[in-house]
Amino acid sequence: MQQHSADTAMPTTVENSAGAPPVIGPGYTFRTVSEKISTITLTGRTPRAWWLGLGISFLLVMVLLYTILYLLFEGVGIWGINVPVAWGFAIINFVWWIGIGHAGTLISAILLLLHQKWRTSINRFAEAMTLFAVACAGLFPLLHMGRPWFFYWLLPYPNTMRIWPQFRSPLVWDVFAVSTYGSVSLLFWYVGLIPDLATLRDRSRNRLVQYIYGFMAMGWRGSAHHWKRYEITYLILAALATPLVVSVHTVVSFDFAVAILPGWHTTIFPPYFVAGAIYSGFAMVLVLAIPLRAFYGLQDFITMRHLQNMAKVTLATGLIVGYGYGLEAFMAWYSGDLYERYAIVNRMFGPYSLYYWLLILCNVITPQTLWFAGVRNNPIRLFGVALVVLVGMWLERYVIVVTSLHRDYLPSSWGNYSPTAWDWSMYLGTIGFFFALLFLFVRFLPMISIAEMQTLLPESKVHGNGSSGENH
Amino acid sequence: MENNPGLYGLLAEFENPKALLQAARSVHEAGYTRIDAYSPFPIEGLSDAMGFRRTRMPLLILIGGVTGALCGFGLQYYCAVLSYPINVAGRPLNSWPSWIPVTFEMTILLASLTAVFGLLALCGLPMPYHPLFNVPRFSRATRDGFFLCIESLDPRFERTATRDFLAGLNPREVLEVPQ
Numbered sequence: 035m036q037q038h039s040a041d042t043a044m045p046t047t048v049e050n051s052a053g054a055p056p057v058i059g060p061g062y063t064f065r066t067v068s069e070k071i072s073t074i075t076l077t078g079r080t081p082r083a084w085w086l087g088l089g090i091s092f093l094l095v096m097v098l099l100y101t102i103l104y105l106l107f108e109g110v111g112i113w114g115i116n117v118p119v120a121w122g123f124a125i126i127n128f129v130w131w132i133g134i135g136h137a138g139t140l141i142s143a144i145l146l147l148l149h150q151k152w153r154t155s156i157n158r159f160a161e162a163m164t165l166f167a168v169a170c171a172g173l174f175p176l177l178h179m180g181r182p183w184f185f186y187w188l189l190p191y192p193n194t195m196r197i198w199p200q201f202r203s204p205l206v207w208d209v210f211a212v213s214t215y216g217s218v219s220l221l222f223w224y225v226g227l228i229p230d231l232a233t234l235r236d237r238s239r240n241r242l243v244q245y246i247y248g249f250m251a252m253g254w255r256g257s258a259h260h261w262k263r264y265e266i267t268y269l270i271l272a273a274l275a276t277p278l279v280v281s282v283h284t285v286v287s288f289d290f291a292v293a294i295l296p297g298w299h300t301t302i303f304p305p306y307f308v309a310g311a312i313y314s315g316f317a318m319v320l321v322l323a324i325p326l327r328a329f330y331g332l333q334d335f336i337t338m339r340h341l342q343n344m345a346k347v348t349l350a351t352g353l354i355v356g357y358g359y360g361l362e363a364f365m366a367w368y369s370g371d372l373y374e375r376y377a378i379v380n381r382m383f384g385p386y387s388l389y390y391w392l393l394i395l396c397n398v399i400t401p402q403t404l405w406f407a408g409v410r411n412n413p414i415r416l417f418g419v420a421l422v423v424l425v426g427m428w429l430e431r432y433v434i435v436v437t438s439l440h441r442d443y444l445p446s447s448w449g450n451y452s453p454t455a456w457d458w459s460m461y462l463g464t465i466g467f468f469f470a471l472l473f474l475f476v477r478f479l480p481m482i483s484i485a486e487m488q489t490l491l492p493e494s495k496v497h498g499n500g501s502s503g504e505n506h
Numbered sequence: 507m508e509n510n511p512g513l514y515g516l517l518a519e520f521e522n523p524k525a526l527l528q529a530a531r532s533v534h535e536a537g538y539t540r541i542d543a544y545s546p547f548p549i550e551g552l553s554d555a556m557g558f559r560r561t562r563m564p565l566l567i568l569i570g571g572v573t574g575a576l577c578g579f580g581l582q583y584y585c586a587v588l589s590y591p592i593n594v595a596g597r598p599l600n601s602w603p604s605w606i607p608v609t610f611e612m613t614i615l616l617a618s619l620t621a622v623f624g625l626l627a628l629c630g631l632p633m634p635y636h637p638l639f640n641v642p643r644f645s646r647a648t649r650d651g652f653f654l655c656i657e658s659l660d661p662r663f664e665r666t667a668t669r670d671f672l673a674g675l676n677p678r679e680v681l682e683v684p685q
Contacts, residue, residue, distance in 0.1 A: 201582040202586075257542050258545070263561045267567075274617050277610075496524050
């Protein structure tokens with residue numbers, strides 16, 4: 035209720051100060067920034083809505099565990115997959131989740147290198163989102179293997195069979211790309227957390243809580259020697275994560291593009307997948323940020339400026355994705371290849387045409403509303419658009435995986451695919467898993483970087499008039 | 507050191523980052539070398555003001571990355587050419603273009619691991635105990651406190667003279683840090 039007045043008040047300050055809205059609300063000091071963020075974690079009172087949210091997510095986690103148990107007992111036959119569509123939900127959801135994760139790395143690494151100060155208040159939970167999304171993504175290929183307890187066969191290790199992984203295969207590249215991505219995201223996130231964990235250690239009064247945060251902060255004391263190394267290391271980690279994030283979805287797209295299936299075997303796939311990943315990822319950040327800032331009263335930290343910028347990135351990447359769809363159709367026609375042409379015609383007018391046109395509606399038409407300031411400045415409308423984009427990006431993967439597989443070169447090998455209840459319970463279960471982890475994260479760790487937020491205050495600047503860090 | 511048993515150093519607290527930066531400059535100019543500053547966030551130019559050496563982190567990370575690249579490529583070369591050569595549709599055994607993704611990922615992985623563990627190693631972390639944690643006021647260093655410490659190991663350190671010198675830098679308070 036209170037947040038609505040803050041939201042509507044923000045555009046007036048825009049007009050008054052003649053420029054972009056500020057990245058942090060007025061009237062904050064080092065102390066109040068630190069206290070406002072750390073109190074959310076350290077308070078003894080847990081909001082009832084938090085319990086409700088965690089409870090629902092936890093129930094879905096139970097659904098996930100039950101599904102996995104049954105899957106291990108019965109085998110992947112409980113899913114709708116079969117020849118010719120052997121990938122189904124497992125790969126659709128894998129690509130969807132891993133794509134969502136990409137926005138976290140983009141915000142924390144690429145925007146850091148580009149000196150986009152507005153990233154500061156959203157990078158921490160966007161990185162957490164990356165980690166949790168990668169965790170959900172990883173489950174699918176592991177379980178899709180059928181015998182997940184042999185997952186280590188994917189790794190090169192000296193074994194009694196005296197064979198090695200096939201390094202010419204994109205599926206092996208994927209193992210390296212996704213595991214590296216998960217590891218580096220975790221390291222990057224943890225390094226960012228260390229100074230804030232020390233803040234929590236020093237602020238808490240409870241002995242046990244002090245021990246736990248103290249253990250995780252590893253004795254950080256804000257030494258200038260340490261800050262010097264820390265800053266350069268953080269910057270280099272960002273520079274390493276930037277090409278990494280591009281490589282991950284590129285390799286994921288190779289899983290498709292290296293195959294010779296009509297509709298998959300195109301060179302547009304890597305850039306189009308990366309753009310789609312960022313598109314869905316920013317939509318997810320919006321879906322998370324809008325309720326979080328309202329619920330915890332963080333409108334001064336996650337301002338309308340942040341939401342507007344994220345809306346613009348969503349629109350830009352959405353246009354790239356739309357271009358990708360257009361080019362796919364054009365290249366199919368222009369190639370003159372019978373099978374490529376058939377693949378796209380079948381996609382548009384075949385048995386899965388409904389999914390295709392829904393995808394166009396969700397991913398190409400709906401985001402066009404973001405051209406209007408009335409949508410970008412309204413958190414509720416923005417939330418709606420972001421949700422539609424998330425659905426659209428899921429449909430995109432459905433269309434890519436299913437329509438190409440279900441009709442390849444030989445009509446005798448054609449077939450149809452439809453998911454079973456277990457496919458859906460697995461998918462919903464990972465959504466619950468994702469949100470359960472997020473609920474735990476916002477309760478036990480600072481969801482906004484305290485140290486970085488403090489550097490946004492004019493008083494933190496020791497050179498010049500102190501207003502330099504405000505914009506850009 | 508001998509005449510300061512049980513004393514780690516003297517800790518001065520300053521009002522804001524600007525005051526801390528000025529004090530750090532004065533302390534460095536006065537010839538103190540065993541000094542360190544503590545702040546809740548990095549302050550631009552602070553380490554230069556205190557005359558810290560360049561950090562070796564970038565070099566370490568570069569070494570990590572190059573090692574990762576060599577290991578990544580070497581692993582694939584060993585597996586596909588030496589250990590178990592297999593003819594796939596007449597492609598050369600050393601089909602290096604298809605090995606670039608894994609080589610790249612290994613480069614990033616090893617560079618990042620070196621970055622994080624190198625950072626911890628060079629900073630001496632984890633360090634569960636430090637004399638500064640004995641000062642109750644020091645808990646503000648991770649929130650809104652700006653501190654400067656001259657350690658008793660400094661050759662120029664003298665309990666009273668150093669204390670007077672720090673007091674002349676307009677601090678909020680000068681505290682003794684027990685060992």
